[in-house]
Each structure stands twice: as C-alpha cells, then as structure tokens.
Amino acid sequence: MNIENLETPALVLDASIMEANIARLRERMGKLGVALRPHVKTAKCIEVAKRCLEGQPGGITVSTLAEAEYFAAQGVRDILYAVGIAPNKLEHVKDLRRRGVDLAVVLDNLEQTNFIGDLPALIEIDCDNHRSGAKPDGRGLPELGRAVKNLRGVMTHAGSSYNCRSTEAIAEVAEMERRAVVTAAQRLGLNAATVSVGSTPTAHFARSLEGVTEVRAGVYVFFDLVMAGISVCRIEDIALSVLATVIGHQPDKGWAITDAGWMAMSRDRGTAAQALDQGYGLVCDADARPLDGVIVSDANQEHGILSHRSGEAARMPKLPVGTMVRILPNHACATGAQHKAYHVVRGSRRIEARWERIGGW
Amino acid sequence: MNIENLETPALVLDASIMEANIARLRERMGKLGVALRPHVKTAKCIEVAKRCLEGQPGGITVSTLAEAEYFAAQGVRDILYAVGIAPNKLEHVKDLRRRGVDLAVVLDNLEQTNFIGDLPALIEIDCDNHRSGAKPDGRGLPELGRAVKNLRGVMTHAGSSYNCRSTEAIAEVAEMERRAVVTAAQRLGLNAATVSVGSTPTAHFARSLEGVTEVRAGVYVFFDLVMAGISVCRIEDIALSVLATVIGHQPDKGWAITDAGWMAMSRDRGTAAQALDQGYGLVCDADARPLDGVIVSDANQEHGILSHRSGEAARMPKLPVGTMVRILPNHACATGAQHKAYHVVRGSRRIEARWERIGGW
Numbered sequence: 168m169n170i171e172n173l174e175t176p177a178l179v180l181d182a183s184i185m186e187a188n189i190a191r192l193r194e195r196m197g198k199l200g201v202a203l204r205p206h207v208k209t210a211k212c213i214e215v216a217k218r219c220l221e222g223q224p225g226g227i228t229v230s231t232l233a234e235a236e237y238f239a240a241q242g243v244r245d246i247l248y249a250v251g252i253a254p255n256k257l258e259h260v261k262d263l264r265r266r267g268v269d270l271a272v273v274l275d276n277l278e279q280t281n282f283i284g285d286l287p288a289l290i291e292i293d294c295d296n297h298r299s300g301a302k303p304d305g306r307g308l309p310e311l312g313r314a315v316k317n318l319r320g321v322m323t324h325a326g327s328s329y330n331c332r333s334t335e336a337i338a339e340v341a342e343m344e345r346r347a348v349v350t351a352a353q354r355l356g357l358n359a360a361t362v363s364v365g366s367t368p369t370a371h372f373a374r375s376l377e378g379v380t381e382v383r384a385g386v387y388v389f390f391d392l393v394m395a396g397i398s399v400c401r402i403e404d405i406a407l408s409v410l411a412t413v414i415g416h417q418p419d420k421g422w423a424i425t426d427a428g429w430m431a432m433s434r435d436r437g438t439a440a441q442a443l444d445q446g447y448g449l450v451c452d453a454d455a456r457p458l459d460g461v462i463v464s465d466a467n468q469e470h471g472i473l474s475h476r477s478g479e480a481a482r483m484p485k486l487p488v489g490t491m492v493r494i495l496p497n498h499a500c501a502t503g504a505q506h507k508a509y510h511v512v513r514g515s516r517r518i519e520a521r522w523e524r525i526g527g528w
Numbered sequence: 529m530n531i532e533n534l535e536t537p538a539l540v541l542d543a544s545i546m547e548a549n550i551a552r553l554r555e556r557m558g559k560l561g562v563a564l565r566p567h568v569k570t571a572k573c574i575e576v577a578k579r580c581l582e583g584q585p586g587g588i589t590v591s592t593l594a595e596a597e598y599f600a601a602q603g604v605r606d607i608l609y610a611v612g613i614a615p616n617k618l619e620h621v622k623d624l625r626r627r628g629v630d631l632a633v634v635l636d637n638l639e640q641t642n643f644i645g646d647l648p649a650l651i652e653i654d655c656d657n658h659r660s661g662a663k664p665d666g667r668g669l670p671e672l673g674r675a676v677k678n679l680r681g682v683m684t685h686a687g688s689s690y691n692c693r694s695t696e697a698i699a700e701v702a703e704m705e706r707r708a709v710v711t712a713a714q715r716l717g718l719n720a721a722t723v724s725v726g727s728t729p730t731a732h733f734a735r736s737l738e739g740v741t742e743v744r745a746g747v748y749v750f751f752d753l754v755m756a757g758i759s760v761c762r763i764e765d766i767a768l769s770v771l772a773t774v775i776g777h778q779p780d781k782g783w784a785i786t787d788a789g790w791m792a793m794s795r796d797r798g799t800a801a802q803a804l805d806q807g808y809g810l811v812c813d814a815d816a817r818p819l820d821g822v823i824v825s826d827a828n829q830e831h832g833i834l835s836h837r838s839g840e841a842a843r844m845p846k847l848p849v850g851t852m853v854r855i856l857p858n859h860a861c862a863t864g865a866q867h868k869a870y871h872v873v874r875g876s877r878r879i880e881a882r883w884e885r886i887g888g889w
Contacts, residue, residue: 174593174616176889208829230791230830232535250830251775253787254850255535275776278849298831299776299785326828414612415636415660424660426614430591431889434795434862467687468569468861469591469611470659488639489615500829501795505865507888527868528537528792 169516170453171491175412176431178502179493180509180522181455184406185388189218192370192387197222199376204228204247206365206385209500212509212524213241215388228365228383232259237525239268246270247363249322249383251291251299254282261286271319275301280314287317289361294347295327295340303351312355320361323348324383328368330440334398341373349378368399389499392449396441408455408493409448409502410510411471413486421480422464423473427494429466433501447471448494448502453516455493458484463494530877531814532852536773537792539863540854541870541883542816545767546749550579553731553748558583560737565589565608567726567746570861573870573885574602576749589726589744593620598886600629607631608724610683610744612652612660615643622647632680636662641675648678650722655708656688656701664712673716681722684709685744689729691801695759702734710739729760750860753810757802769816769854770809770863771871772832774847782841783825784834788855790827794862808832809855809863814877816854819845824855 170179196203205219208230216227216238226245229235235246244267248260252272263270264286272283275291290311293300300323301308312318325344331337344364352362364376365383367390376382389407390400411427429447438445447463450473460482465472473492475482486492496502504526511520531540557564566580569591577588577599587606590596596607605628609621613633624631625647633644636652651672654661661684662669673679686705692698705725713723725737726744728751737743750768751761772788790808799806808824811834821843826833834853836843847853857863865887872881 171616174620174889175614250787251785253536253773253775255532255773255852259535276849279776282850293778298828298833299778412614412616414614415640417654417660424612426611429796429862430865434797435790436795436797467659472659488637489643491616501790504791528535 168518170410170510170512170518171516173410173510175410175491176427177410178506178509179408179410180389180511181406181514182511183513184404185215186218188388188390188400188404188406192384193222195371196382199373201376201379202381204363204381204383206230206249206383207234207238209385209503210388210524211503211526212522213238214522216243219388228385231528232256232263233525233527235263235268235270239263239266244269247289247322248272251275252279252283257282273322274315275299277311277314280311285316287319288315289320289322289363290315290318290351290355292321292323292348292351294323294344295325297326303347303354308351308354318355318357318360320357320363321348321351321355322361322363325364325366325369328366329393329397331368331397334372337368337372337397337399338374341369342375344369345373345376345379352378367394368397371399386499389503391499392445392495392497393437393441396438396443402449402457402495405495407499407503408451408495411492411494413488413490413492415488419480421474421483423483423486425471425473425492426469427471428469430468431505432463432466432471432494432496433498433505435496435498435501437497445497448496451493451495453491453493458492529879531771531871531873531879532877534771534871536771536852537788538771539867539870540769540771541750541872542767542875543872544874545765546576547579549749549751549761549765549767553745554583556732557743560734562737562740563742565724565742565744567591567610567744568595568599570746570864571749571885572598572864572887573883574599575883577604580749589746592889593617593624594886594888596624596629596631600624600627605630608650608683609633612636613640613644618643634683635676636660638672638675641672646677648680649676650681650683650724651676651679651712651716653682653684653709653712655684655705656686658687664708664715669712669715679716679718679721681718681724682709682712682716683722683724686725686727686730689727690754690758692729692758695733698729698733698758698760699735702730703736705730706734706737706740713739728755729758732760747860750864752860753806753856753858754798754802757799757804763810763818763856766856768860768864769812769856772853772855774849774851774853776849780841782835782844784844784847786832786834786853787830788832789830791829792866793824793827793832793855793857794859794866796857796859796862798858806858809857812854812856814852814854819853
C-alpha cells in the first residue's frame with residue numbers, strides 16, 4: 168500500500184530519516200561518554216523507543232503515567248517520570264513499582280517530600296528560569312536534599328534552548344544547564360548518583376558534559392520546523408509529516424484549501440517567534456520535496472489554507488483538487504499527539520508499517 | 529466518586545450548564561422556526577449529541593468520517609459531512625451510505641463534480657471571505673449547480689463571526705450569512721431544498737432566518753473563553769474545564785506550576801487577539817469559581833504556569849502543592865480533542881458519569 172491510498176489527513180513517518188537522526192545523537196552521546204535516556208513523550212510509540220534504546224542502558228523518560236504504563240507493558244523497566252509528582256498520582260506510581268517497574272519521580276519543593284515517602288526521587292533543578300526546579304545555588308537546596316529519603320540524583324531541562332538564535336547560543340545554554348546540575352549535585356554531596364540534563368538543542372551542541380551521567384532528549388527522533396529554525400537540524404532531517412489532500416481553492420487569493428486543519432497539525436505556532444514563520448507547517452509534495460515558499464497560512468479545525476508566504480497569488484503553484492501534499496510540522500510532539508498511528512515509509516511512498524502511538528493520561 | 533479522586537489532568541463537564549446551553553439555543557431555534565443540525569465536532573460524544581437532538585429532526589453535522597462512523601454506529605442516520613469532499617474519501621462515503629446512512633457531502637468547485645457521481649451534495653457558499661465556498665453572486669454558480677447530479681441544497685459558515693467585537697456586529701454577520709445562502713439558493717432555483725447556515729455566534733444573534741431551513745452550531749453546547757470574549761455567553765456558562773493539580777511554585781515570580789500543560793489545554797490561544805487575553809485558560813477553584821485574575825500564562829507539554837494576569841507576584845493567591853484547580857478553555861473544540869472522556873458533574877464535585885469521546889479520522 169502507498170500513501171496515496173490513505174484517507175487524509177494521516178501522519179507519515181520516514182523511518183530512514185528517523186534512524187539517521189537517532190544515529191546522530193547516539194554517536195554524539197558515545198563520543199561524550201554519556202548515556203541517553205530518551206524522552207518518549209515525542210513519539211509515544213514502542214517501535215520508535217526500541218530504536219532509540221539500541222546501545223543505551225535501557226532507561227526512558229516519560230511525561231505521563233499513561234506513557235509509563237504503556238512502556239512498562241512493552242517491557243521497559245527503568246522509567247523516570249519527569250513531571251513534578253502530585254499527590255493524586257502517588258498510588259499509581261506505587262502500583263507500577265509493585266509490578267516491577269523501577270519508576271523514579273521528580274520534585275523541587277519540601278511540600279512534595281511530605282507525601283512521597285521512600286519513593287526514589289530526583290530533585291529538579293532550575294537552570295534557566297524557564298519553569299520548575301529548585302535553584303542550584305539556592306539556600307533551601309541542602310534542606311530539600313535531606314528531606315528526600317531516597318534521593319537518586321538531580322535533573323534539569325534547559326527549555327530556554329528552544330529560543331536560541333544560533334548554535335553558539337545553544338552551546339552556551341548547554342554549559343549553563345550542565346553547570347547548574349553539577350553544582351547542585353556537588354552541594355547535595357551526591358557521588359555516583361544520577362546527574363541528568365536534557366533538551367534536544369543542548370544535547371546536540373553541548374561542548375562538554377563533564378559531571379553529567381545521562382542526557383534526556385525527545386524531539387531529536389523526528390525533528391521539526393522549530394528545530395530547523397534554530398539550526399539544530401535541516402529541513403530534510405524532519406521525519407514527520409501530515410499527509411493532506413487539496414479540496415478546493417480561492418484563486419483570487421492564491422489559496423488552496425486542504426483537509427488538514429489544526430486538528431491534524433495541532434495549534435502549535437512555534438515558528439511564529441522565529442525569523443522564518445512557517446504558519447501551521449511547511450508544504451511539500453507527496454514525495455516530501457518542499458513546494459517553494461508554500462505554507463499552511465491559516466487553519467480551522469479540519470481545513471488548512473495553503474498560500475505562498477509572500478501572499479502573492481501568482482506565486483502559488485497549481486494544486487488541483489485531489490493533489491496530495493505532505494506538511495512538515497512546527498512541533499513534532501504537538502502534531503504527533505493529534506494522531507493515533509504513524510504510517511511508516513522509507514524515502515518513497517510505499518507504506519511498510521503502521522505503528523500505533525498512545526495518548527491521554 | 530468525586531473529582532478530587534481523579535488523576536490529573538482530566539476533563540470535567542458540568543452537565544447542568546451544558547443542558548442550559550442546549551435549551552437556550554433550542555428555544556431560540558424554535559422561536560425562529562428553524563431546525564437545528566448540531567455540529568458534533570465539538571463534543572464527539574453520543575451522550576451530548578442525544579441531548580442536542582431532543583426536539584429536532586435528528587440530523588447532525590460532522591467534520592470527519594470517523595465522526596460519521598461513530599454516530600452512525602450509535603443510530604444516527606442523517607449526517608452532513610461539512611468539509612469539502614476529497615477523492616480519497618469517496619469509497620468510505622459510499623460504504624457508509626450502503627450501510628443505510630443518509631450521508632451528504634459538500635463541495636464548492638467543478639473539479640469535485642467530476643468524481644462525486646450521484647452522491648447527495650450541498651454547495652458550500654462563501655459568505656464572508658474567510659475560507660472555502662463558491663461566491664453567492666459568482667458567475668460560475670449556476671454552472672456548478674447544473675454539474676451536481678444530486679443537489680440537496682446550499683450551506684455556509686460565517687467563521688468571521690468569531691472575530692466580532694459586539695453582539696451587534698455578530699447580528700450583522702448573521703444577516704450577511706443568511707443573505708448569501710438565500711441568494712445562492714434562489715440563483716440555483718432551489719425550492720424546498722436545504723438552506724443551511726451556522727456558527728455558534730450567528731445562531732445566537734441572528735435577527736431573522738427567513739429562507740433558511742436549518743442551523744448548524746457546535747461549540748454552543750460547552751461554550752468557552754473565546755465565546756465569552758465576544759459576549760455570546762458568560763464565563764459561568766462554560767461547561768467544560770480541565771482539572772489540574774499544583775505541583776510546585778516559583779514564589780519570586782508569583783508562579784504556581786500545574787500538571788496541565790498544552791497537551792491537556794491544547795495549544796489554542798484564541799483569546800490572544802481579544803480584548804482580554806486569557807493565556808491558555810482561566811483558572812478556577814475545584815468548585816469552578818474563578819480565582820480572581822489567575823490565568824495559565826504559559827504552557828509546556830505537561831506543565832502549566834499559573835500567574836496573576838497583572839504579572840504581580842503579590843496578587844497571586846496561595847495555592848499549596850496538591851491544590852486542585854479547574855481551568856476554563858479558550859476553545860472547547862480544541863481542548864476537548866486532547867482528552868478521551870468527560871467526567872460529568874452537576875454543579876458539585878461528584879462525578880455522576882464518564883462519557884467517552886472519539887477522535888482521529
């Protein structure tokens with residue numbers, strides 16, 4: 168079966184590109200001598216995770232307990248749940264542990280130590296002021312460390328790396344990320360404990376990971392337009408696309424209308440703040456070759472509006488009704504989450520597999 | 529079971545509010561003497577659709593064939609698929625019709641007439657230049673009408689009503705919507721045929737629906753912050769909320785961090801262009817009472833950042849770790865789609881039912 172036999176919209180994954188992306192980070196981590204704990208929140212699919220885990224110790228990072236359940240059922244036994252633990256998830260965590268899953272939790276405040284008991288936990292460190300985490304040089308850190316009965320280590324996530332404008336700037340954020348978590352580990356007296364960093368940009372451009380024991384990254388498997396916009400990858404490294412069909416036109420405006428709206432693309436507009444705004448996605452032909460300058464300029468629930476980024480109707484290529492296009496997403500995590508399965512190809516239109524993915528909590 | 533026993537994030541639906549919303553539009557349509565063909569793309573749930581269909585002829589509107597399949601399996605037999613038909617969906621449409629579903633399609637161009645054969649079809653009319661549709665006064669309309677073998681009628685959707693600033697402006701858009709489709713029906717010589725309009729704002733503020741036979745609306749069942757922002761409903765009419773738990777703080781910034789990020793809220797930022805930007809959602813306590821001025825000011829995949837809309841840390845209420853909040857969404861269609869089920873309450877925290885919803889294509 169070929170992609171032209173699919174009902175659209177549908178999610179297409181080029182496994183050749185994905186495997187090259189996985190190999191790239193695996194080699195880099197090997198050279199830096201650091202383990203990779205892939206973040207499975209991007210793909211939420213065992214077939215992708217298996218490929219990420221080749222040559223690695225076998226641990227994964229999850230963002231929900233639904234992911235923990237699914238990957239545990241697939242045989243993964245070493246899982247870090249990397250969102251601060253809430254009281255209402257405690258029984259679920261304990262239940263997973265009773266079933267033989269070494270599930271560790273994350274916290275950043277004393278209130279959480281009141282209810283986690285002896286669950287293995289990592290302290291989340293705030294390396295860049297972007298979200299959660301205890302300050303690496305904060306006065307409260309030693310007390311927090313003492314309050315955690317079963318302290319496995321420290322972890323941080325340099326979310327601000329997504330806003331960098333150059334790979335040079337990413338390398339600087341990576342060093343800030345490394346230093347924050349290594350400083351915290353030293354202050355906590357953690358020897359031979361887990362010292363975990365991670366974001367796709369910093370994983371690719373960190374100059375040193377001295378003192379770090381593991382790297383978490385997720386979007387590197389597929390990449391996306393946001394990552395291309397900050398030079399972490401090239402457009403041709405994006406493995407994920409949404410297959411759509413042209414259903415009509417507004418010729419005066421230079422619009423082609425497709426059946427892939429924001430339900431298929433997600434509402435993510437991550438490139439809006441970048442130098443090159445890609446709308447709701449960059450439009451390629453059915454063979455994944457970009458159509459020069461054509462983007463999804465607007466989207467409703469099940470309608471996408473394609474136009475030339477210049478707005479000039481004359482520059483819009485002819486796309487008759489029935490034409491299939493493949494749209495590269497702003498953000499692979501968000502777009503993937505709108506779909507139930509990947510239609511897997513390898514540089515052609517032939518579908519060699521359908522890989523299910525999970526969602527929910 | 530009460531909502532405080534749920535693992536968060538979770539979708540909560542107040543059925544009392546929903547039923548009042550449904551009754552409001554039902555009464556309005558009754559007074560105007562027009563049938564309602566509810567758009568089930570918002571709720572994607574038979575329990576909600578059943579309540580919308582009380583006192584109506586029984587037809588629904590869908591945005592995907594997955595919705596058509598699901599509602600057909602639930603016994604709905606009169607379905608309008610309101611997204612322009614693509615060739616790759618033709619066999620699926622025919623298959624549904626063979627199974628006894630009176631499924632009609634929509635088109636707006638001659639190319640589509642080349643492949644639809646004798647499928648019952650409505651011509652989509654462009655009433656406000658916002659998306660698809662043939663111009664009601666366009667030279668090509670009569671030819672298009674003649675090319676459709678089994679022409680059921682005309683339909684339009686005034687999507688621009690979402691951008692109105694007053695109910696007065698909505699009433700004007702509603703009149704434009706009505707006039708466009710009635711004009712088109714007259715030019716096509718359609719007597720006693722379907723003349724269909726629809727958007728939640730115009731349905732509530734149209735002064736006349738003369739010549740119109742049915743109204744399609746979807747988001748009216750739940751309402752949301754975008755609808756409240758254009759005065760179509762009040763904040764207390766919003767039936768849908770996302771239950772979240774506080775997992776940490778950044779006290780210096782006046783932030784509380786929750787476990788409801790954009791995966792739970794969606795990436796929809798529909799209020800960003802309105803007078804009052806509600807971030808990723810308006811924060812209420814667990815009993816759905818708004819916390820004065822607290823919004824989800826930023827969101828990552830599974831983290832939401834709550835802060836006071838003024839940005840002043842001192843104005844942020846104390847929300848200890850473990851506190852549950854309910855977050856009203858910008859856009860009910862987008863937020864609902866991120867979840868698999870509704871936890872149904874009636875003005876209290878007691879969960880009286882769990883209603884599944886569907887997704888995908």
